[in-house]
Amino acid sequence: MLGSGRYGRAVVSAVPARLGAATIRPGRIMDSIDDILGELPLPPYITAEDVTFAVKAITVHAAEQWPDGPRCRNDRAPHPCRLHRWGRRVLIRRGLTEREIETLIAEETARQP
Numbered sequence: 001m002l003g004s005g006r007y008g009r010a011v012v013s014a015v016p017a018r019l020g021a022a023t024i025r026p027g028r029i030m031d032s033i034d035d036i037l038g039e040l041p042l043p044p045y046i047t048a049e050d051v052t053f054a055v056k057a058i059t060v061h062a063a064e065q066w067p068d069g070p071r072c073r074n075d076r077a078p079h080p081c082r083l084h085r086w087g088r089r090v091l092i093r094r095g096l097t098e099r100e101i102e103t104l105i106a107e108e109t110a111r112q113p
């Protein structure tokens with residue numbers, strides 16, 4: 001089902017409309033969706049609730065092995081996808097260490113069925 005997920009198709013078809021034909025570089029569209037959309041903005045101040053969302057985002061958007069490398073198991077984007085990166089940036093901005101982040105992720109992962 002590579003490339004035929006409902007999210008993937010929606011993103012691909014949305015790209016030309018967002019860009020306009022002049023700025024599309026043929027052959028690079030799939031690789032550059034992240035460049036085009038850019039990073040998700042961080043909240044101006046990271047609250048405890050943001051931390052909860054961030055940990056959930058990281059665990060839901062975990063890596064899954066595909067023939068061409070790790071991809072997000074939620075949206076099939078190359079891992080780490082935008083939401084995974086957003087979650088990590090939120091936790092780093094909150095001042096958590098790499099070890100604290102890994103602990104939170106492990107706890108959240110253990111809670112999931």
Ligand SMILES: [Zn+2]
Binds near residue numbers: 074081
């Ligand atoms: Zn994802």
